[in-house]
Amino acid sequence: MSDNSPNLRPHPDFFSHQVDESDYFFLDLKPDPEADFALACGGLEYCNLKYEINRDRFEYYGMEYIVSGACCLKLAGRKYELKAGSIFCYEPHQHHEIRNTGDVPLVKFFVDFSGREVPEIIGAPFFESTVPYQMSNLRDMHALFLLMHETGKQGGRGCQRIIRQTLELIALQARFRAVDLQDASSGSFVTYEKATSHIAQHYLEINSVTQMADACHVSPGHLSRVFKLFCDESPWQMLTRLKLNRAGELLLKGEHMIKEVAGTVGFEDPYHFSRVFKKYYGVSPTRFCESMRSSSPSGGRA
Template identity: 25%
Template sequence: MLFQEKIESLLEALVSQGVSFHFPGSRPAGALFGLDQAYYPAESHSEHVEMIHLTNGQVAIQVNGAWFPLTVGQPQVFLMNTFHSEHFLDSERTYELFWLSLNPFMINLHTTGYSPDRGYGQSSLRRSLHPPRMEALWKCLKKPVLDRPRFMALLLECLDNCLKNPHAGSVDYHIAAVELVRRYLEDYYSRQIHLADLADMCHYSIGHLSAIFRKTVGVPVYEYLCRIRLTHAARLLRSGKHRIKDVATATGFTDQLYFSRRFSKQYGMAPSRYAERFGRKTKN
């Protein structure tokens, strides 16, 4: 199984060393002076949580603008909206970080690292894990105050399950990334969704994600999202319980005129006409 040894090593580290949590506004102990040429500009994520485990060498990690050395294998968790980046500690020494990206539906795995001859890079090999307890783990992460013991218990259970069932739910990573985006859009269509956030969840560039999504699904990401929103809008209109402008807002449309135009194109009639024909009396 791809990354099996790294998952086993991570499990051992979680049990023996625990985990260090970083959250918005936190400042790590033992901060270093500023470093230049980080592998990537500090980034934060509002739709997924990331964990790293140092598997080789030493590295400097930036958290919310402060750098600190990571020289042992204690796993680090970057909770949502926590800025982070990485940098070598010694330009003559290699390092490798094992990454877990936790989102509502799965855990995505990849590695980043540095070597003197190749510079910075990330693995082309990726893996997606689909443990049965993923939903419970995500709900734990979404709570306003993280229950750390429960998070640890659920994470250990998820990783252990993946080792015991290495082929369960195993799919090509490209397919898994597209499925992640589809499920996210179907569940969170009412939110304001940005392509950059979807790409971050998959650890793809916006262009690459857009290309594989369109190739797999047949339409661009935003067109797929619009169709989902229109389907739910039609359902609400059929109920006859909502004003048209409220239906537009509830399904993620910020422009009522655009909503009406797209709805008419999809269903062959204006939202008001659709509600009159297929639903009970609708408030105007």
């Protein structure tokens, strides 16, 4: 079947009827068994409160991502309680059950695919451990699934290749930025999510780890240990990264002096700001401004 097959087809019989609203696409429902990779279908489902699916003869690999709501998943003989940000995979003919839980409708992306190279494309952590994962970067993961969804809807040349590479990127995100479900339900992860959200919203006003810790009602030492569990940077490193990124944006506009930018992002000493900026980016603020302006087509501020 060609890469640009139309989306206008009857729904396959393996789709649930307990869905209030859906947006599906279909590409290759009868793929060549010798194909390296073939995307069959995918979609975004707004499930009703009675949503439940029970399959053991499903012929494709599947990947699903919870956008909102909660569900109970039974996979590989184990039961998991999933929430927004959970992601999981199942193999062809692997028994799995998904049931909406709670009072909020379940919303989820899914893609179904086949091919000899799927285990290599997806690989760890999904098919080696057969357990769901909780993503700590929900916005990025949602964007990747939305990209796959829109690509599948458009079809056309390169569709299969784009989706294959997006799946590889999702697998990498899960490998390096996911936490297991037990950790995701812990108080430490709740603190981590609260802290990262607070830092992202208030980084311009925050100037110490103590301020971050106070906002989360924990000690600075505890906050640092929590960050070590779930990411590869300390609270202070995250704060500094956000401040310097904003500083770069302001410098690029060319509307403020370096001293003013330093003060805006929380550095009282512009010389200290310059040292930190150069340590992170390899160039001084002055050199950064010069190089950015000289690289614009007019030779001035872009």
